Amino acid sequence: MSTDKQAEATGTHFEVPEYSVSEKEDYLALPLKPREIQFLDALFAACESNNNAIVTSLELAEELKKREIASSRPSIDRYSRTLSNYGVFDGAFRRYGHQGLKRRLWRLRDYSSAKASIDQKIETSAKKKRNPIARSTRIRESNTQYLKSLEGATPRSENFFFGILDRCMPRSSWEDVPDNFMVTQLTFQSELVTIETSTQTNGDRLLTWSDKPVMRALLTQIAGLIEARLADVGGDVSHLENAFPIDTVEIASLMELEHPSNTKNQRRIYNAIRAMESTRFDVKVDDVQNSKFMKFFDLDESSHFLSEAHFRLLSHIDVYDDMTQREVPRHLVVSLGAHLWYRIKNNPTTKAIFRAHREMLSHRVSGIMQVVYDYLRPVIFKTPGKKKERKINKPLQHFARTLVPTMDYWAFKEKFIKGLKDHDPKPFENWKEESGDPVKVKFCGYYITLFRLLDPDPEYKTRDNLIIQVERDKWDPIIGDDNKKPSSVPASLTGKRQYSFF
16 A cells, blocks of 8 residues: 555544653653553554654554553544543644545643643532532432333433433523533432533533434434445444544535525534534443443443443544635534444444434424423333333423423423424414313324313312323324334435435
8 A cells, every 4th residue: 555545544643742752751640540641651652663753543553452442443532532622632634645635633732731731620620520500409300200201211222312411401502501511410219320511622512402403414314324334335234434424514404494505504503513522421320330320221331432421422523624715614524422323333223313203303493392302202102012002191380390390381381382383383273271172283203282171180280280191193104103104205204315214
């Protein structure tokens, strides 16, 4: 292989300036985690072995293997970004090879700058731990009640990403979250679970409910790419690579945005994708390996990178546009977070996490309806055999408190009914809440009925006596019974490409 072609195949590059080599022992004494110090040690060794200040990720991987440290591309990327977040690395892009392809370059900062940055991070982290965002007893009880409602739910791991984590993010980018740091607590089978939400990159914001249409559309694109790749390799999962080219204009089209090529739309999508990469959810339990919570959600795999209880939707973004010519990037290559990729790669035929109705990709669907949809998917599902199918039948006020305990009930009610009307206004044309007559709406695989109890029993008496009932549509093309689903999905439902996310 020629030198140019070798450069093109080596991926990320790392640079250790000559003046840093003499201070190696100082770097290895930095107040970092043992694995991060071992990663730095391997980097110094890779530079020495190759007699070069710049080494490739392939050369670094060889040194990591010698030390029995995770050496996959996601693992190297994770360590690199952590060290970048601490201020040990500076990130940049450089062109390599005869085709001039862009490659990320991580450059080791000088020792004094790295040490000062780490000390500041440690001090800031200590302040956060002393002053976490207060969560009331009512909110914690609601979180616990929410988790109890999922005890018969399926699929569980998917609901962790599109259910539990919904409760650990702001509702919109306008919501004030001091230091971009949130703490959410719940109790599961006497085990206290704390989930800390934070951003990994200075200047980026937290993922929010309003980003969910972008998130669904992006994952829909990835689902289609996975299907196409599996077909090309005869279904061999081992040949799948966690890197997916994304066109933000296509995402805008899936979201039904007017003028998909508009710079404003592309900026909105790119910012949401950046938030998906930057936002990290840290699950804190006493014992990760023996946690009942982790086991319940099938998150207790034994491999190294899955045992740390750190979760992100995206682990890496590369920009493939010349940004001197553009205001906002259009062409990206993204990688899924390690946990998410593990689940998708090892469940290629089901990919339940990608199953979403086309309507839910639209930018017009509110954050409240996105959260309602996420909650319903695992709670109300087809049961095997003659088991009684699950339904919801409870006061709307209790339903709201379970889903969004931080929101005022009247605000939830207004947004929820508006969301149902936006989806299908016809049933509401002559409906009067005070009459007690029911209104029934077909919403993305479910029938949702609202009606007011005129003379409720004490257990059902609430502020407005409104009841919500939800049941599954057995004829729905996604979550319906197999013998009642349409034999094929019309191409009009999947946009320009025929994705297999149904």
